[in-house]
Amino acid sequence: PETAHDGTEVKLAPSRGHNRVHADVGKRANGGVESSKVNMTKRTVFIHFHKAGGTTICRLAKRQSTLLIDQFERQHNCNAPAMGPQLDWRNPSLDSCEKLWEGDSNYIQLETFFPKPIRACEGVNYWTTIRHPIYRILSHMDFEDITIPYVQSALAGKENMANQRWPRQVALFDNFYIRFLLGQDTFLLPSGAITEKHLEDAKHVLEEFVLVLPLSELDKDMWPVFSKVLGWTDFGDDAASAMHANLNHHGEWREDRVREFDQQHAHTAKILEEHNGLDIQLYQWAKQRFDARFGGILQNTTPKQKSSANPPPA
Numbered sequence: 418p419e420t421a422h423d424g425t426e427v428k429l430a431p432s433r434g435h436n437r438v439h440a441d442v443g444k445r446a447n448g449g450v451e452s453s454k455v456n457m458t459k460r461t462v463f464i465h466f467h468k469a470g471g472t473t474i475c476r477l478a479k480r481q482s483t484l485l486i487d488q489f490e491r492q493h494n495c496n497a498p499a500m501g502p503q504l505d506w507r508n509p510s511l512d513s514c515e516k517l518w519e520g521d522s523n524y525i526q527l528e529t530f531f532p533k534p535i536r537a538c539e540g541v542n543y544w545t546t547i548r549h550p551i552y553r554i555l556s557h558m559d560f561e562d563i564t565i566p567y568v569q570s571a572l573a574g575k576e577n578m579a580n581q582r583w584p585r586q587v588a589l590f591d592n593f594y595i596r597f598l599l600g601q602d603t604f605l606l607p608s609g610a611i612t613e614k615h616l617e618d619a620k621h622v623l624e625e626f627v628l629v630l631p632l633s634e635l636d637k638d639m640w641p642v643f644s645k646v647l648g649w650t651d652f653g654d655d656a657a658s659a660m661h662a663n664l665n666h667h668g669e670w671r672e673d674r675v676r677e678f679d680q681q682h683a684h685t686a687k688i689l690e691e692h693n694g695l696d697i698q699l700y701q702w703a704k705q706r707f708d709a710r711f712g713g714i715l716q717n718t719t720p721k722q723k724s725s726a727n728p729p730p731a
Contacts, residue, residue, distance in 0.1 A: 460517050461647070462535070463495070464545035465528040466597060467502065467589070468556040470632050471495075474546060475526060477643075480651040484524040495526040502528060502583040507601070514538035529583060533600040537625060544647065545623075547594065547703050548632035550696040551689055552675060554590055561585070565685050572608050572692050590689070592696045595619040609692065616695045620702060631704045642711050 461484065465471030475495035478484050486495060493501050499510040506529045510516065513534050517525070535541075558568065561584040570576050571587045578586055588596040588604050592611040596604040598619045603611075623629050628646045630639070643649045679686045690697075 459523075460538075460541045461524045462517070462541055462543050463524070463526045464531055464543065464597070464626075465494070465496070465526040466545065466547060466553065466594060467528060467584075468553050468560060469548040470546040471526060471528065477649065477652060478524055478526075480653060481524075481649050482651065483648060485522050486524050487520055487522045490522060490525060494528065495524070496528050497525040500525070500527045500529055506583045509601070511535050514541075517541060530588075530597045530601055530604040531599070531622070536600070536622060542647075543626045544628040544630070545626060546630045546632050547700055549700055550592075550594065550693045551686075553593070554689060554693070555675065555678060557584070557589055565682060569685060569688065572688060574608050578605070578607075591692045593693075594696045594699055598622045611695055613695070616699060619699055623699075623703060623706075629703045629707060631700070631707055633704075641714050645714060646711075 463471065463474055463478070465474070472494055478495060479486060479491065489498060490496060497511055499505045499508060509529065509532050511527070511532055511534075517535060517538055557563070558565075563585065567576070567585070568590050571578075571585070572590055574587075576585075576587070586604075587608045588606075591608050592615070595611050595615050595618075596606065599615060599622070603615060628642070630642070640652060643652075
């Protein structure tokens with residue numbers, strides 16, 4: 418046996434010519450809550466909510482020696498075919514659990530919506546990052562050059578969504594997280610159609626994930642959580658810069674910019690709040706759940722452990 422950077426004993430087992438890591442992380446630091454085994458023989462599926470840190474996560478994933486990411490995915494933000502915001506996004510190629518095991522990859526990201534047929538596949542670790550819904554929407558508008566009048570028109574039901582590209586779908590501005598998690602049928606519902614039942618269904622989906630990381634937590638030293646939950650240990654010689662480079666790109670939406678938007682566009686800000694109230698509840702629920710599950714790991718991480726979770730590049 419060998420020892421991982423976080424002190425966990427690992428066993429390396431060859432499979433299809435590649436090493437896979439099996440790490441029993443034992444008890445969590447927050448009151449001895451049992452953790453599940455990190456099993457890197459599994460496929461890892463990252464749900465990439467657009468403008469919620471997924472590009473940065475892809476960069477980190479490419480550094481991990483236990484992850485196999487094929488050439489197509491490396492060139493397409495780690496997205497599986499037809500699962501990025503492309504022209505054929507309405508016809509996802511991942512329509513069965515068996516499809517996850519095709520090819521040489523054991524890590525993929527999905528950036529359009531979460532197809533129901535692959536939502537609970539055996540032998541798959543699911544995880545994601547989640548960001549405050551309003552911050553995400555404003556960043557999306559900036560990134561895709563989407564105007565306030567268009568958003569207002571789309572939310573009022575005045576735009577023909579059948580003719581719109583994925584980034585301009587009303588789902589991107591109306592409880593996007595819930596729509597994404599529940600698949601294409603929910604994703605394509607008209608403005609204002611998401612209900613409390615959809616919210617509860619989305620919570621049930623996230624409850625099966627090994628990690629739901631609020632983006633605000635990336636301001637903290639998260640490497641122990643990445644190491645224990647995902648088995649990731651290689652973050653380069655400046656992990657903090659790697660993580661924040663994408664978040665701060667082009668003056669990314671932070672609290673001060675959101676306050677400025679609220680003041681300058683009060684009517685639109687109110688509309689966005691009304692159309693994303695259930696997503697905001699989901700985000701708050703996810704933050705509370707993260708703190709309950711992993712807060713102890715962060716509080717009980719020693720300086721030595723923090724350092725060892727971020728080794729220099731080979």
